[in-house]
């Protein structure tokens with residue numbers, strides 16, 4: 001018998017992270033900004049996407065991959081507005097890159113300005129999976145309490161923006177925008193904080209401006225500046 | 230329960246290592262799990278116990294080590310442990326800190342028992 005220990009020291013997700021980086025670069029090079037939207041169930045991801053699609057209509061192109069445990073209800077709501085593919089996880093708590101790639105193929109790999117991934121409603125598991133996104137956005141609705149960031153640190157630590165939704169309900173619920181912002185900034189000081197109400201459209205323009213700005217900034221790295229050679 | 234997906238990746242990596250090493254019986258897989266990795270150690274262990282018999286023998290042990298979150302301050306270079314997810318330098322109070330350890334799930338080592346001697350004599 002020969003007993004040996006092989007030292008590895010390797011990230012368990014190294015292969016998936018490398019695949020995601022390759023896919024991110026491929027999409028970025030051709031001008032698609034990939035946005036991964038995460039939240040608890042019912043925070044308003046689909047409603048925000050509907051409002052975004054209306055705002056961008058005729059000016060910016062977008063497609064949506066909708067992750068859902070079983071149903072296709074969210075995909076049905078969005079399909080009159082934008083190209084949508086449904087990613088059914090069959091009960092799994094998060095999306096993985098292979099599902100995203102399958103969804104892209106189902107849409108015919110469209111060359112859009114924005115590809116939104118509506119992740120499964122869950123603030124824990126999706127935080128650990130790179131879906132080739134350029135931008136990770138966590139949504140938090142005014143109805144779910146302002147102590148979420150501290151409870152789900154990884155989600156807020158790995159996101160670049162936090163969108164507070166259902167602002168219209170603020171007078172009726174015990175939720176402080178200031179408290180949630182402080183809690184989130186304690187975990188991720190660079191987190192961009194936005195707030196909106198998709199029902200009456202307030203805040204949607206600044207959310208879309210932020211997306212435009214990210215599109216320009218993040219994808220600029222893929223283009224060689226003119227006169228640089 | 231994304232722990233199952235992580236165990237799947239882990240077992241795939243170990244399988245590749247065993248193949249490169251020329252086979253053998255895996256007795257222990259050592260893994261470090263960071264406090265900021267989003268992994269629940271108990272669920273990770275349960276998923277491992279559940280899935281390992283289909284790839285390796287069920288007496289293959291998972292040695293799990295929890296790694297605290299460590300950060301380095303980008304202003305004063307002070308290195309410190311993040312307690313209660315307070316991402317702020319305790320020395321200079323700046324919030325510009327970089328996590329250097331504690332957000333990953335790392336395969337540390339694989340212990341293999343093989344009947345083959347080092348010289349490669351067939352069993």
Ligand SMILES: [Zn+2]
Pocket residue numbers: 302303304305306307318319320321322323
């Ligand atoms: Zn400092």
